[in-house]
Amino acid sequence: MYNTPANFINEQKIWEILEKNKQADFNKIRETLSKASEMKGLNLDDVAALTNISDPEMLSELFNTANKVKETIYGKRLVIFAPLYISNLCANECLYCAFRATNKDIVRSVLSQKKIANEVKTLINQGQKRVLLVAGESYPKQGFQYVLDSIKTIYEVKTDHGEIRRVNVNVAPLKKEEFKQLKDAGIGTYQIFQETYHRETYNKVHLAGKKRDYNWRAWSLHRAMEAGIDDVGIGVLFGLFDYRFEIMAMMQHIFELEEKFGVGPHTVSVPRLEPATNSDIASHPPFPVSDIDFRKIVAILRLAVPYTGIIMSTRETAKMRRETFALGVSQISAGSKTNPGGYEEKSEDDPSGQFSLGDHRPLDEVIRDVASMGYIPSFCTACYRLGRTGSDFMDLAKPGDIKLHCGPNALSSFKEYLQNYASEETNEVGGKLIHKTINDMSGLAKQRAEKLIKRVEAGRDDVYC
Ligand code: SAM
Ligand code: SF4
Numbered sequence: 474m475y476n477t478p479a480n481f482i483n484e485q486k487i488w489e490i491l492e493k494n495k496q497a498d499f500n501k502i503r504e505t506l507s508k509a510s511e512m513k514g515l516n517l518d519d520v521a522a523l524t525n526i527s528d529p530e531m532l533s534e535l536f537n538t539a540n541k542v543k544e545t546i547y548g549k550r551l552v553i554f555a556p557l558y559i560s561n562l563c564a565n566e567c568l569y570c571a572f573r574a575t576n577k578d579i580v581r582s583v584l585s586q587k588k589i590a591n592e593v594k595t596l597i598n599q600g601q602k603r604v605l606l607v608a609g610e611s612y613p614k615q616g617f618q619y620v621l622d623s624i625k626t627i628y629e630v631k632t633d634h635g636e637i638r639r640v641n642v643n644v645a646p647l648k649k650e651e652f653k654q655l656k657d658a659g660i661g662t663y664q665i666f667q668e669t670y671h672r673e674t675y676n677k678v679h680l681a682g683k684k685r686d687y688n689w690r691a692w693s694l695h696r697a698m699e700a701g702i703d704d705v706g707i708g709v710l711f712g713l714f715d716y717r718f719e720i721m722a723m724m725q726h727i728f729e730l731e732e733k734f735g736v737g738p739h740t741v742s743v744p745r746l747e748p749a750t751n752s753d754i755a756s757h758p759p760f761p762v763s764d765i766d767f768r769k770i771v772a773i774l775r776l777a778v779p780y781t782g783i784i785m786s787t788r789e790t791a792k793m794r795r796e797t798f799a800l801g802v803s804q805i806s807a808g809s810k811t812n813p814g815g816y817e818e819k820s821e822d823d824p825s826g827q828f829s830l831g832d833h834r835p836l837d838e839v840i841r842d843v844a845s846m847g848y849i850p851s852f853c854t855a856c857y858r859l860g861r862t863g864s865d866f867m868d869l870a871k872p873g874d875i876k877l878h879c880g881p882n883a884l885s886s887f888k889e890y891l892q893n894y895a896s897e898e899t900n901e902v903g904g905k906l907i908h909k910t911i912n913d914m915s916g917l918a919k920q921r922a923e924k925l926i927k928r929v930e931a932g933r934d935d936v937y938c
Contacts, residue, residue, distance in 0.1 A: 479691030539772035563609030565682030600894030646693035652700030664706030670722030703863025708742030712758030775801025851883035
């Protein structure tokens with residue numbers, strides 16, 4: 474089955490629906506936005522209509538609706554994580570990526586388990602609790618076991634106050650057996666981006682290696698879910714092809730997973746092409762996505778899949794990141810390095826990184842900025858550790874009950890960060906925000922938050938409900 478065409482991506486249907494909804498008038502858009510406000514998601518026709526919005530008044534209605542949905546479901550929480558690049562070896566030839574096999578202008582490195590442990594110590598000492606393990610598609614002589622060993626190493630590092638409590642993974646598509654091993658290693662989310670769902674473009678930008686096989690990649694989340702991985706993440710690399718087509722195709726992928734497995738992806742990522750060493754296409758994207766269209770993409774996804782997390786990485790500038798929090802982003806990376814060993818080395822935008830970063834600020838500065846905007850940085854990992862994953866998570870999330878967990882847990886994990894790792898300035902901004910947030914809470918959520926915060930103040934780490 475997994476070598477057969479991934480026919481759930483139906484290109485002809487996408488073009489037809491986009492064409493049919495090209496002239497969507499104000500009434501259709503308003504109807505769609507009103508449907509979106511019910512937070513039950515959108516169908517392909519609705520999404521197509523929204524992708525065609527260009528009128529400023531309609532755009533601002535779209536943004537306002539996305540903001541309301543985001544605040545209703547997620548409140549002011551923003552989950553924080555850091556990527557951890559363990560190796561930049563790669564046998565593929567993705568034209569947009571500095572790690573591609575023929576690029577001679579980067580220094581190749583594969584971190585030893587000792588070096589990984591050092592990177593993890595640095596991250597823990599910054600206050601991180603969640604990492605996203607990232608690697609190119611070529612492993613040292615141990616093969617895939619290298620990835621499994623690395624996950625084990627990450628979980629084993631402990632310091633006075635901390636440890637990494639959730640390891641998400643973004644590595645090349647695996648066989649079902651390997652996905653089972655990944656699950657047994659205790660990962661959180663398995664994440665993979667199709668890059669572009671448009672087959673012709675896909676073939677043009679992936680010149681050699683296993684990644685040339687569109688279908689193997691497109692079916693990978695099926696294999697992961699069949700292997701028992703409940704939380705999967707999808708994404709598109711925006712800039713390679715028409716973003717309207719890509720959103721529609723990503724929706725087809727989501728509907729397929731929902732239909733087959735009863736639950737869609739846990740997260741959606743929205744990377745935009747960034748310059749990368751020796752890559753023309755990365756500096757001159759064939760389908761550049763403007764800032765306004767990028768905000769539109771985030772807002773549409775927030776309405777189309779209201780309960781799916783949206784991830785915004787440090788590819789984007791601090792300004793763009795700030796603007797998209799209100800539109801639907803629920804998870805951000807912070808203080809990131811994209812070269813293996815980059816955390817310990819403290820290198821500034823190393824040319825051996827995978828691409829250039831838009832946001833270079835250290836974690837403490839990002840946290841202070843986010844908190845001063847009224848957002849609560851959350852380092853919480855409770856759901857996954859309590860087995861609230863996949864459809865169990867969605868069942869809990871949908872009626873809004875998750876707020877009784879996520880709200881208090883975000884606050885206690887933030888308090889733990891402030892107490893153990895923050896600068897004085899950040900501690901002050903964060904302390905005031907926690908105080909104000911608890912004052913604005915009521916009922917069971919407030920009781921839980923107060924109780925958890927007291928436990929953190931008394932010196933307990935890792936408390937959650
Ligand atoms: N090597 C694996 C793969 O390609 O699936 C997993 C890790 S890869 C390093 C992670 C992601 O980085 C890719 O899926 C791609 O979307 C993104 N990426 C590569 N080059 C990029 C660039 N120039 N700008 C932004 N993102 C890029
Ligand atoms: Fe290798 Fe992934 Fe980069 Fe492609 S995107 S060259 S597979 S690391």
